Amino acid sequence: MQSAPPHIAVAGSVNADLVFSLQRVPRAGETLAARGLAVHPGGKGGNQAAAAARLGVPTKLVAQLGSDAQAHMLRAALEGYGVDSQLVRQVEGPSGTAVILLEEDGDNRIILHGGANTAPWVLSDAAQAATSSAGAVLLQREIPEAVNTQVAQVAHAAGVTVVLDAGGCADPICQDLLRCVTVLSPNETELSNLTGLPTETEEQIVAAAQQLHAQGVAAVLVKLGSRGSLLVDSQGEVWREPACKVEKVVDTTGAGDCFTAAFAVAVLEGKPYREAMRFATAAAALCIQVEGAMPSMPSRQQVDAQLAAA
Ligand SMILES: Nc1ncnc2c1ncn2[C@@H]1O[C@H](COP(=O)(O)OP(=O)(O)OP(=O)(O)O)[C@@H](O)[C@H]1O
Numbered sequence: 001m002q003s004a005p006p007h008i009a010v011a012g013s014v015n016a017d018l019v020f021s022l023q024r025v026p027r028a029g030e031t032l033a034a035r036g037l038a039v040h041p042g043g044k045g046g047n048q049a050a051a052a053a054r055l056g057v058p059t060k061l062v063a064q065l066g067s068d069a070q071a072h073m074l075r076a077a078l079e080g081y082g083v084d085s086q087l088v089r090q091v092e093g094p095s096g097t098a099v100i101l102l103e104e105d106g107d108n109r110i111i112l113h114g115g116a117n118t119a120p121w122v123l124s125d126a127a128q129a130a131t132s133s134a135g136a137v138l139l140q141r142e143i144p145e146a147v148n149t150q151v152a153q154v155a156h157a158a159g160v161t162v163v164l165d166a167g168g169c170a171d172p173i174c175q176d177l178l179r180c181v182t183v184l185s186p187n188e189t190e191l192s193n194l195t196g197l198p199t200e201t202e203e204q205i206v207a208a209a210q211q212l213h214a215q216g217v218a219a220v221l222v223k224l225g226s227r228g229s230l231l232v233d234s235q236g237e238v239w240r241e242p243a244c245k246v247e248k249v250v251d252t253t254g255a256g257d258c259f260t261a262a263f264a265v266a267v268l269e270g271k272p273y274r275e276a277m278r279f280a281t282a283a284a285a286l287c288i289q290v291e292g293a294m295p296s297m298p299s300r301q302q303v304d305a306q307l308a309a310a
């Protein structure tokens, strides 16, 4: 009998992003007509699950949706990107929702309500089984820290690689969670928040990443926007990967999620970290050339073609 191909388990947030386009935001007591309204599926967990599924890896999402109309839209969108949503629970109340007020000049103001993402969680036996049997587990920080810790502990006990994207919460990461993390991936701002160290120069970034490494995180993968990425591996060795040159950057939304998910996919497939960084960089370069988050996650074919052309 053939065994099932290894899957990625993503535990994390799913949000409905309500984007109101306005000439300017209203003042207190004022009512303004919006020029447009777009509703997009989002949330770091959903984005990363969509990215992994688009890259051709069976992807199971462990998440919570509310009992509102957005929940149907979100589940359908995730499934449309190829994500297995059987482990997405429905809870009473609203789904995670972001209201984004987008002004004509590009400025935005965002109101986030955690909704089902931050409501009490139940990690079902099926969700735990999907975690311990995964080839890799992908986490971010938009759900309660205790849930991330529980998922990471289940994965760690089963010897499963745990990749934690540091995005979504500026608080320190609890030690019980950190101990179970194989690769921690912050951007430079998150790295600075987590360590209390400056991350302006490359020297400072390396020093901050090495501090996290010294705290017991096996590897630290720092995302540096147009400057690429940098990894401190389990031996404390530093690897650098420049960003791909992109003719026209259309929208960097979702680039970090795409990068972390693609890195996890490559690691699951047995690629060494060096190669996984190249793969993730190619995926992120494609992501920033398309508007939106989930719709901009590239397919496997696109990433392979990008790598072949490099
Ligand atoms: N302007 C750019 N040009 C080329 N590549 C880019 C650019 N911006 C981002 N990237 C690629 O995407 C990766 C992740 O982006 P970034 O470092 O901005 O993550 P992030 O801050 O977590 O992103 P976000 O929170 O906006 O999703 C980078 O390491 C790089 O490979």
Ligand SMILES: [K+]
Residues within 6 Å of the ligand: 251, 252, 253, 254, 255, 287, 288, 289, 290, 291, 292, 293, 296
């Ligand atoms: K994008």
